[in-house]
Amino acid sequence: MAAFDAGVAVIGLGAWGSAALWSLARRGVRAVGIERFTPGHAFGSSHGGTRMFRTACLEHPDLVPLAQRSARLWRELEAETGRRLFEPTGGVLIGPRDGHIVSGTLAAAREHALPVEVWDAGRLRRELPQHGELPDHHCGVWEPAAGLLRPEAAIRAALDAAAGAGAQVYPDTRVTGIEPVDGGVVVHTPTRDLRVEQAVVTAGPWLPALVPGLPLEAVRMPVTWFRAGDSRAADFALARLPVFIRELDDGQCVWGHGAEDDGLVKVGLEDSGGRFEVIDPDACDRSVRPEDWTLLADRLTTALPGLGALPSKAAVCMFTRSPDKQFLVGRPRGDRRLVIAGGCSGHGFKHATGVGEIVADLVTGKPPSCPAAFMDPDRFL
Numbered sequence: 090m091a092a093f094d095a096g097v098a099v100i101g102l103g104a105w106g107s108a109a110l111w112s113l114a115r116r117g118v119r120a121v122g123i124e125r126f127t128p129g130h131a132f133g134s135s136h137g138g139t140r141m142f143r144t145a146c147l148e149h150p151d152l153v154p155l156a157q158r159s160a161r162l163w164r165e166l167e168a169e170t171g172r173r174l175f176e177p178t179g180g181v182l183i184g185p186r187d188g189h190i191v192s193g194t195l196a197a198a199r200e201h202a203l204p205v206e207v208w209d210a211g212r213l214r215r216e217l218p219q220h221g222e223l224p225d226h227h228c229g230v231w232e233p234a235a236g237l238l239r240p241e242a243a244i245r246a247a248l249d250a251a252a253g254a255g256a257q258v259y260p261d262t263r264v265t266g267i268e269p270v271d272g273g274v275v276v277h278t279p280t281r282d283l284r285v286e287q288a289v290v291t292a293g294p295w296l297p298a299l300v301p302g303l304p305l306e307a308v309r310m311p312v313t314w315f316r317a318g319d320s321r322a323a324d325f326a327l328a329r330l331p332v333f334i335r336e337l338d339d340g341q342c343v344w345g346h347g348a349e350d351d352g353l354v355k356v357g358l359e360d361s362g363g364r365f366e367v368i369d370p371d372a373c374d375r376s377v378r379p380e381d382w383t384l385l386a387d388r389l390t391t392a393l394p395g396l397g398a399l400p401s402k403a404a405v406c407m408f409t410r411s412p413d414k415q416f417l418v419g420r421p422r423g424d425r426r427l428v429i430a431g432g433c434s435g436h437g438f439k440h441a442t443g444v445g446e447i448v449a450d451l452v453t454g455k456p457p458s459c460p461a462a463f464m465d466p467d468r469f470l
C-alpha cells in the first residue's frame with residue numbers, strides 16, 4: 090500500500106475547518122488543510138466582521154456546554170496567537186415573555202444555571218433607550234457572557250496556530266472529489282491527489298457537493314449596516330448598544346449590535362418564515378437587492394428609530410440549513426475514514442472552536458469533550 094501523504098486532510102478552512110485543523114495539529118496529528126479560496130474570504134458563511142457569541146443557546150440545550158467549551162478555546166486561541174478575537178459586550182435577548190426567544194433563552198439558562206438577569210420592559214427602556222416601542226409584555230434576558238467574535242481574524246488565527254503546530258495549509262486549492270479507498274481516502278485536487286487516513290469535510294454550504302446524500306440546503310442571507318443620525322451616534326456605539334436579538338410582536342426577529350469605529354450599526358433579520366432563498370452555493374447572487382433590506386428597514390423605523398432609513402452598507406452571506414436546524418458533526422454511516430462538520434443553520438460560528446475539538450476527538454478516537462450525540466449525522470441517514 091502506498092504511504093499516506095498525511096494522517097488527516099481537513100477540506101474547507103472556514104470557521105469550523107480552521108478550528109478543526111488547529112485542534113488536530115495541537116494534538117500532534119499530521120494534518121493538512123485545503124481551502125478553495127484565500128482563507129478569511131467573503132464567499133462562504135464566515136465574513137462580515139463580527140459574529141454574536143452567547144452561551145444561553147436557545148437552539149438546543151446541549152449547545153450550552155459546547156458554547157462554554159468554545160469560549161475557553163477562543164481564549165486559548167487568543168493567548169496562543171496574541172490576537173484579540175472576542176469582544177465582551179454582554180448581550181440581551183428581547184421579546185414577548187412567552188415568545189420563543191425569551192422563553193428559549195431562559196430555559197437554556199435555567200437548565201445550566203447560567204448567570205442571566207431578566208429585565209422587565211421598564212428596565213429595558215432605561216438601559217437600552219435605542220430600542221423603540223417596547224410594549225409592557227416584552228422583557229429582556231441579559232447575558233453578561235455574550236459578546237462579539239471576529240470571524241475573518243479568527244480563521245486566520247486558527248490557521249496560523251495550526252501551521253505553528255505543524256499543519257500544512259493549502260489555500261486557493263479546490264478539492265474536486267474525495268474517494269474512499271482501502272484503508273483511507275484519496276483527496277483529489279486539480280494539481281495533485283493526496284492519500285490520507287481520514288478526511289474531515291468542513292465545506293460549509295458546499296458540503297453536500299463533496300459528501301452526497303446529506304439533507305443540507307445552502308441559504309442566501311443578507312446583512313446590513315445602518316448609521317445613526319448625528320445626534321444619536323453616541324447612543325448607538327457598541328458600548329451602549331451591546332449585542333441583541335429582538336423578537337417583535339409580528340414574529341420577525343431583528344439582531345445586531347452597536348457601532349465600532351466606523352460608526353456602522355450592524356443589523357439583520359432572522360430567517361423567520363423561510364424567507365431567505367435556497368440557492369446553489371456556486372451560483373449565489375452576491376449583489377444586494379432591494380428586498381434584501383426593505384422589510385428590515387421598515388421594522389427598524391419603530392424598533393430602532395434612531396437609525397437612518399437606508400442602509401449604509403450591505404453584503405450577502407450564506408449559511409447551511411439542516412432539517413432540524415441542528416449541526417451535523419460525526420461520521421456519516423459510521424465510516425471510519427470520514428468525519429463531517431456542517432449544517433451550521435445560521436448559529437454555528439460561536440461554536441467553531443468547540444466543534445473543532447469534537448472533530449479532533451472523533452479523528453483520534455477519544456470520547457467527545459462535550460455532549461455530541463444530538464449532532465450525529467446518522468439521524469438523517
Ligand SMILES: Cc1cc2nc3c(=O)[nH]c(=O)nc-3n(C[C@H](O)[C@H](O)[C@H](O)COP(=O)(O)OP(=O)(O)OC[C@H]3O[C@@H](n4cnc5c(N)ncnc54)[C@H](O)[C@@H]3O)c2cc1C
Binds near residue numbers: 135
Ligand atoms: C449573515 C450571517 C450571520 C451569522 N451570525 C452568526 C452569529 O451571530 N453567531 C453565530 O454563532 N453564527 C452566526 N452565523 C453562522 C456562522 O457564520 C456559520 O455557522 C459559520 O460561519 C459556518 O462556518 P463553516 O466553517 O461551516 O462554513 P464556511 O465558513 O463557509 O467554510 C466552508 C469553507 O469550505 C470551503 N470549501 C468549500 N468547498 C470546498 C472545496 N471543494 N475545496 C476546498 N475548500 C472548499 C469554502 O471556501 C469555505 O471557506 C451567521 C451566518 C450568516 C450567514
